[in-house]
Amino acid sequence: SARRVLSFRRVREEEAAALVARVRAAGGAVDLVEHLTAYSNTVVSRAVFGDESARGLYGDVDRGRVLRKLFDDFVELLGQEPMGELLPWLGWVDALNGMEVKVQRTFEALDGILEKVIDDHRRRRREVGRQMDDGGGGDHRDFVDVLLADMDAGVQLGTIEIKAIILVRMNRAYMLLY
Secondary structure, X not given: OHHHHHHOHXXXXXXXXXXXXXXXXXXXXXXXXXXXXXXXXXXXXXXXXXXXXXXXXXXXXXXXXXXXXXXXXXXXXXXOOOHHHHOHHHOHHHHHOOHHHHHHHHHHHHHHHHHHHXXXXXXXXXXXXXXXXXXXXXXXXXXXXXXXXXXHOOOOOOHHHHHHHHHHHHXXXXXXXX
């Protein structure tokens, strides 16, 4: 909703200020594509995962690069059709060209990240109580908070369904950005 988009204005402003600071600190010529990609990844991650979880994911520059590579691999894999899906008798081609290994590696890494984010949110919800659900959380709830609140309200969403919804949302956000 428009209200939800406005609620993330602070996130966009903070990340824009951080982007400007990183470019200034670089001094000379900079790879703006890398900086703008990092900016968009962090904004999307903070909107979906929340500030605390996103900071844990992007805690240092190397981890941010690893995550960006992981998300790039995820988006790339979404655009590919495995040969074994089209023609099952040619499934060996996927193993030969490394696609099976890349799919498995990307899935395991994304699954681990999403599991950590969901566990962090559940832990925080237990610590803070249900005040986020009764309006006490206001517009500071992120996408994972909303999904967990729906789950508590009787909507039958398990962890697997929440992970799938997050990946669909992230994919849409990244497709809009790129």
